[in-house]
């Protein structure tokens with residue numbers, strides 16, 4: 338029997354990369370998984386893959402995390418299907434043109450909407466029911482770019498510093514409520530986010546399952562243990 342049998346997890350940005358890896362790993366531990374992103378064909382492919390492995394129940398909900406209504410509907414559908422949600426992984430994110438000198442204001446707005454507002458919408462939608470049950474776990478996928486800034490990462494880093502600030506403040510707000518918060522800061526992971534960017538260097542990259550394992554570690558600790566921060570970098 339898996340470590341998460343009977344638990345339910347929502348994963349945003351589950352249509353590719355790290356989110357798909359996290360969904361797969363949670364399902365292989367027996368969790369019901371709710372897959373959220375905009376590209377439904379990709380979500381359906383993952384749903385079939387998980388079902389073929391016989392890993393668990395899957396629900397797919399097309400979601401744009403920049404839409405508050407979409408995120409509220411996502412939680413509603415998950416709760417209707419699986420009764421309640423134990424784990425909410427705020428993973429959806431974008432890394433676009435980040436130098437202030439580039440002047441690409443539309444891309445900055447997009448990153449702010451997805452990476453910051455999307456995370457806040459997710460938290461706001463799931464928190465009331467977690468507080469009511471005095472139980473739940475929110476995982477925010479930040480980045481090592483939320484720990485350090487380079488000359489090409491200014492705006493992306495700003496959004497990921499914000500994710501860490503949200504995780505840190507929320508953990509303090511939620512002390513003694515039974516709801517846990519974990520902030521995960523990955524280094525470079527082999528996904529389309531990196532392969533499509535100029536940040537793609539020749540160093541060995543992490544695999545998506547390396548981040549998924551960090552999620553499993555955090556959510557399988559005893560109830561009284563809150564793993565606040567995990568940073569995972571390639572050697």
Ligand SMILES: NC(=O)c1ccc[n+]([C@@H]2O[C@H](COP(=O)([O-])OP(=O)(O)OC[C@H]3O[C@@H](n4cnc5c(N)ncnc54)[C@H](OP(=O)(O)O)[C@@H]3O)[C@@H](O)[C@H]2O)c1
Pocket residue numbers: 349350351352353354355356373374375376377379400401402403428429430431432451478479480481522523524525526527528529530531
């Ligand atoms: N790869 C790395 O090296 C790395 C390092 C540190 C942190 N991260 C973080 O890890 C997370 C996942 O990134 P990844 O590397 O796996 O990249 P990815 O393969 O490009 O995946 C990004 C995911 O976010 C979803 N997404 C984007 N905009 C969305 C929106 N408006 N609404 C809903 N979903 C949206 C995408 O789905 P749709 O397009 O289908 O909506 C996709 O599933 C991001 O937060 C990223 O910042 C990545």
